[in-house]
Amino acid sequence: MNSATDVWEGGLGSSSGELGHNLMDHHFRCGASGKIEGYEDKYYFGRKPGGIYIPRFRNIGNDKRDYLRGFGYQGGASRQNWQRTIAEYSVGAELKEALSEPGSWTMGLGAFGEILPYHDNKITLDKNVKDKWGLPVLNIDAEIKENEKKMRADMMNDAAEMLEAAGLKDVHTYDSVYGFGQGIHEMGTARMGRDPKTSVLNGNNQVWDAKNVFVTDGACMTSAACVNPSLTYMALTARAADFAVKELKKGNL
Numbered sequence: 001m002n003s004a005t006d007v008w009e010g011g012l013g014s015s016s017g018e019l020g021h022n023l024m025d026h027h028f029r030c031g032a033s034g035k036i037e038g039y040e041d042k043y044y045f046g047r048k049p050g051g052i053y054i055p056r057f058r059n060i061g062n063d064k065r066d067y068l069r070g071f072g073y074q075g076g077a078s079r080q081n082w083q084r085t086i087a088e089y090s091v092g093a094e095l096k097e098a099l100s101e102p103g104s105w106t107m108g109l110g111a112f113g114e115i116l117p118y119h120d121n122k123i124t125l126d127k128n129v130k131d132k133w134g135l136p137v138l139n140i141d142a143e144i145k146e147n148e149k150k151m152r153a154d155m156m157n158d159a160a161e162m163l164e165a166a167g168l169k170d171v172h173t174y175d176s177v178y179g180f181g182q183g184i185h186e187m188g189t190a191r192m193g194r195d196p197k198t199s200v201l202n203g204n205n206q207v208w209d210a211k212n213v214f215v216t217d218g219a220c221m222t223s224a225a226c227v228n229p230s231l232t233y234m235a236l237t238a239r240a241a242d243f244a245v246k247e248l249k250k251g252n253l
Helices: 082-088 092-099 146-165 230-250
Strands: 030-036 051-054 071-079 105-114 122-130 136-141 169-175 210-214
Touching: 030 071, 030 146, 071 146, 105 146, 146 169
Parallel strands: none
Antiparallel strands: 030 105, 030 169, 051 071, 071 105, 122 136
């Protein structure tokens, strides 16, 4: 947005009007947790694998919901630790005795949901506010909409249903309220596409307006899915680099 403004008013790659638009993230901070009974006399040693991942299962096949796309879960089981005693203000022998007993087990499922690529979820430059280098600061104008809010109900209730089916007790759902960007999986704003009128990049991650410029980070994404995106960026980067080398050898770049 700061480059080639003498050629394109909105900056390099802005001819389609899509640069800065379609900002996405993963909305999360909701799910369920509960207590696991019957293992108070058991203990473990070493670093045991305790994390789990449940792939997306909603809106697939015959399962239809009143929202688009879906979500996956990240979670795991763990024991309470010494921090459980802080609220009790125990001291001396009472504190030592309390900490000598292993805590109870809990398990939680936290959902990560897809945010759709809304055109009005966007970033712009604030030319009236400059950073310490004299460059315009970034404005972010984005929010989750009704589709994601409907999804969050299932993200909580489905987690509780699975934990209860597994035998956990005192299962409760939670929604800690999501703010855009907290997922730190920022995507969009320079989307790929087949038409230079509706996208910033072509299928090889080249900027339509400048074929010697490649964008291979999360900005190129056209949708967010619900999985961690970093490996996709790496694959896109490797593919684009291979393409760029071949184009250089052909003298096309």
